[in-house]
Amino acid sequence: xxxxxxxxxxxxxxxxxxxxxxxxxxxxxxxxxxxxxxxxxxxxxxxxxxxxxxxxxxxxxxxxxxxxxxxxxxxxxxxxxxxxxxxxxxxxxxxxxxxxxxxxxxxxxxxxxx
Amino acid sequence: xxxxxxxxxxxxxxxxxxxxxxxxxxxxxxxxxxxxxxxxxxxxxxxxxxxxxxxxxxxxxxxxxxxxxxxxxxxxxxxxxxxxxxxxxxxxxxxxxxxxxxxxxxxxxxxxxxxx
Numbered sequence: 001x002x003x004x005x006x007x008x009x010x011x012x013x014x015x016x017x018x019x020x021x022x023x024x025x026x027x028x029x030x031x032x033x034x035x036x037x038x039x040x041x042x043x044x045x046x047x048x049x050x051x052x053x054x055x056x057x058x059x060x061x062x063x064x065x066x067x068x069x070x071x072x073x074x075x076x077x078x079x080x081x082x083x084x085x086x087x088x089x090x091x092x093x094x095x096x097x098x099x100x101x102x103x104x105x106x107x108x109x110x111x112x113x114x
Numbered sequence: 115x116x117x118x119x120x121x122x123x124x125x126x127x128x129x130x131x132x133x134x135x136x137x138x139x140x141x142x143x144x145x146x147x148x149x150x151x152x153x154x155x156x157x158x159x160x161x162x163x164x165x166x167x168x169x170x171x172x173x174x175x176x177x178x179x180x181x182x183x184x185x186x187x188x189x190x191x192x193x194x195x196x197x198x199x200x201x202x203x204x205x206x207x208x209x210x211x212x213x214x215x216x217x218x219x220x221x222x223x224x225x226x227x228x229x230x
Contacts, residue, residue, distance in 0.1 A: 032216060043118070043204055043221035051216045090157065101170055102147070102219060104157040 004093045006105035014113055019081040021108045023074045023091030027098070033074040034092040034102070035065055044090065050074060061085075081112045116141065118207050118222035126228045132193040135225045139186050139207030145169075146188040147219060148180060151202040160203075163188050164210075192227075200229045 003026045013019050025031055032051055036044040048059025055067045065076045074091060091105040119138045127133050139146050147170075148160040159172040163182035180190045186207075192199055206219035 034218070036221070041223075041226075043120075043223045044206075046218055046220060049216075049218060099170055101159055101162075101172070103159070106156050 004091050004103055004105040006089075006091055006108045008108050009106070010109045010111065012111045012113065013081050015083050016080050019076075019078040019085065019110065019112070021076040021089045021091075021110060023076065023105060025072050025074060025091075025093045027093055027095035029096040031072075031074075032094045033065075033067065034094070035059065035063070035074075035076050036090045036092065036104075038088040038090065038107075040087075047076070081110075083112050083114050086110055086112045118205055118220055120203075120205050120222040120225050122225060123223065124226045124228075126230065127195050128230050129195055129197060131195050132191065133195060133227060135190045135192075135203055135205075135227075137188045137190070137205030137207075137222060139188070139205075140220055143207035143209050143220075144186055145208045145210060145217070146182055146186065147206045147208075148188070148190050149204040149206065150174075151204055151224070152200075157204070160190070195229045197229050200227060202226050 005024045007022050034049045035047040038044050047063050048057050050057050050067045058064045063078050065074055067074050089108045092102050094100050094102050121136045145164045147162040150158045160174055161168055161180050162170040166182045177193045182188045202224045204221050204224045206221045208217040208219045210217050
């Protein structure tokens with residue numbers, strides 16, 4: 001069985017400070033990992049994905065994520081957070097052992113204060 | 115290129131009724147997946163359609179069904195609505211889906227269903 005855990009329900013940071021949203025995964029096969037962001041009353045927007053290759057993945061809006069196989073983690077990062085980054089963030093994983101279904105974490109609410 | 119569109123955006127129904135939701139994928143995308151989002155259960159996979167065939171299914175009762183048309187547009191139907199079906203229903207499209215594990219799903223804005 002595959003699963004994704006986002007250990008923090010909420011993350012609060014000041015504008016201009018680094019932002020990290022944590023994600024750990026558990027899959028039987030090779031993990032394919034995704035990050036999405038959801039603004040109020042909107043659908044999910046794709047930020048970035050890790051398939052293979054370089055462990056540091058760069059995505060939209062200045063976000064990046066680091067794949068760590070030994071720690072089974074895929075944390076989302078942004079060097080300098082903006083108030084407009086305040087939203088709900090989802091980590092998702094897909095693997096061959098689960099017929100490539102996309103499984104989502106519970107989500108982390110990020111609040112960036114001015 | 116236009117994104118994924120879903121209609122209607124908001125819907126209010128009463129228990130026992132049925133509802134049909136519509137999703138138009140991004141042009142050129144052949145896979146459509148449906149998800150239910152609730153505060154308590156989070157995002158849960160309903161099913162995936164590819165080339166008019168259901169390719170994958172989540173753990174939902176048979177009251178939830180779907181179909182896909184030759185133009186890749188998809189509909190989702192919920193019969194005999196229950197209060198617990200109140201949720202945001204999200205549709206996502208991707209080029210190939212299914213076995214193309216690296217494929218990215220792009221989401222529509224969702225349909226907010228309220229069951230009274």
